[in-house]
Amino acid sequence: MTAHVEEVLFEERRSLSGPSVGVITLNVEKTLNSLTLNMVELMLLKLREWRERSDIACVFIHGSGQKALCAGGDVQALYKSSVEQLGGPCEYAEAFFEQEYRVDYLLHQFDKPVIVWGHGIVMGGGMGVFAAGSYRVVTEKTRLAMPEITIGLYPDVGGSYFLNRMPGHTGLFLALTGASFNAADAVYLGLAEGFVEHQYSGEVLNALTETVWSTGVAENHERVFDLMATFVARSKAALPEGNVEAAASEIAELCSADDDLGVINNIIAAQSENPWVQKAAATLASGSPLSARLIAEQIRRCNGLSLKAAFQAEMLLSTAIIRQPEFAEGVRALLIDKDRNPAWQHSSPVDVPQDLIEQHFTAPWAENPLGDL
Template identity: 55%
Template sequence: MEEPLMSAPVLFAELPAAAGKVGRITLSVESTLNSLTLEMVDLLQAQLDAWAEDDDIAAVFVEGAGEKAFCAGGDVQALYRSATETPGGPCEYAEAFFAREYRMNYTLHTYAKPLLCWGHGIVMGGGLGVMAGCSHRVVTERTRIAMPEITIALFPDVGGSWFLNHAPGKTGEFLALTGASINAADAIYIGIADRFIGSEHKQAVIDALLAQQWSASAEGNHALVRHALRPFAERSLSASPAGQVEPHAATIAQLLDGDDVHDIIDRITGQETDDPWLAKARDGLAHGSSLAALWIHRQLWETRHAGLAEVFQSEIQLATNVVRHPEFAEGVRALLIDKDRNPAWQYPCSRDVPQSVIDAFFTAPWDENPLADLA
């Protein structure tokens, strides 16, 4: 029997197993595709902290309500309101959201107990931050992942500077610059997912977790999760979709070869190709913010050797500066508010952006970084 702990945008339950318990987290706002709000971030943080100290909880299963999405991102409209209410900042809600979301992401990445994410359906933005931070990440035949922040003048945050820099070759930067969509096979290839399991096995996976004799050893419990998942992954092999990233890896390497970001942008946007995936990626960058393309490229470069805590400290600095800048509000307006899909970007071409403008995004906007205590 499940023991519900609360009814809220995030649902928590403790499932008795053969020995010990499995915590269950359900992002539960189907009407917004389970997009994260500040309230949801705070609920997640509090429960993760509580379960970390609870000896009865051996592992945690994370899912999204419904069949459409695990989590389609953050509540961007709330961030837009915060940005437009105080142009130039401080944008209190947006900045609090980013700081607390990144802290929660860091908690996921460093959690001692097994965290199993069922990444079914749409996984974007903040949802990808949750999935990527978990220790056992399952994707299904309906997983659809994208990091389309260039279309709203943001950047792949929530740890994107970490996991995209750890993707093979130049594939992470290509996905960041273009917002290209990827599937389950791609997610495993670039390292943000671990196993493909057909969605029809979900309840059987949960049942297998509840059949485990969990112990006091976190390391041993990670092995039990792998043991529980392995047969379902083997059974699902034939249903795995064909990937797009690995077959295009050589082309991506050529497009991103070189030290000049403007040349890279020109090569991607200047492609004449009949390949539908490459064409859509090209158009994503071509129609996106030139200013955002520059800060996306620089953010990945500056964090390429950074540790996890440094990554989130760097991301909160950039996110704070971005949300205070009008380019972000204009991108959200065009895509999600007025929906005219005709943003008035400040610079028609990346070469038009003064160096001093891009430098300002990488300058601390406060005396102390709100994530300075991460370690």
């Protein structure tokens, strides 16, 4: 009989000065800590509790094992929900999106310091948790991406907000191509506060419990930054070389077309001497043409929106996508049958009808489930 494993662990480590450090461990190592509905529901309850308690000074989030903070949402469960209730409502999937976005939004809005240890794979839903931290740590093994183009989805979990805040057109490029990037890239993109070698993770956690916490939240944020600065200084020599900044002018040129189709076609047709750009272009070329159009549209529509409005827009688009067949086909090809040969609905982005795009941005319900964010 297999022992039951808690999918997410919560611990309160009492500090020397009295208040505790709330520790969240994503604990499904075999699925690279991918998020389930149960996990996000438990996280939401605990984070709401910790937010109100004066004896919790800060929150530290990490993943179990050495491979990932979190590789995304449990896509196979979303697939099952989509195919079993095609046309919707897809109850599990839609509940998952709602609770996941509530967790991410709460983390973004959390007044106490939230340290997120982004070691290993940080993708999809993992990026949502990571991006929401107030001190986001990247390590020598960090590999970040929003690769939803490969499964007929789009970069959600707040991506509509934070991708729009990256330098130049880098956010749009990363969204369309699903290109992976590393610690140096994350710092350049404004997605990480500090690079710290993973060997120091235990020391960082111990140092947080040895901190003399203040009753003032602003002072506690300063204490976290001061504490982390010592570990950042120790780690400088191990910072890997990035890819995004070196490709920034090329990305700007590829994304300078007048309309979405022009940008998508420019990237697909890119003849770059940079292997990272070439790989990114190939991923877009083989990805869902419908997703490519929806990604470009979503990024544009959400530019300048508040975080709350961006999450509400994502709830709408995610619901529309999960009720349609493209996502299920993408997951089938990549993760279920693993033939890597998806039968996309359209042969190229230009073939996607405008009315289908509009349909995805039309609310499928009378009231947005995130209307009360």
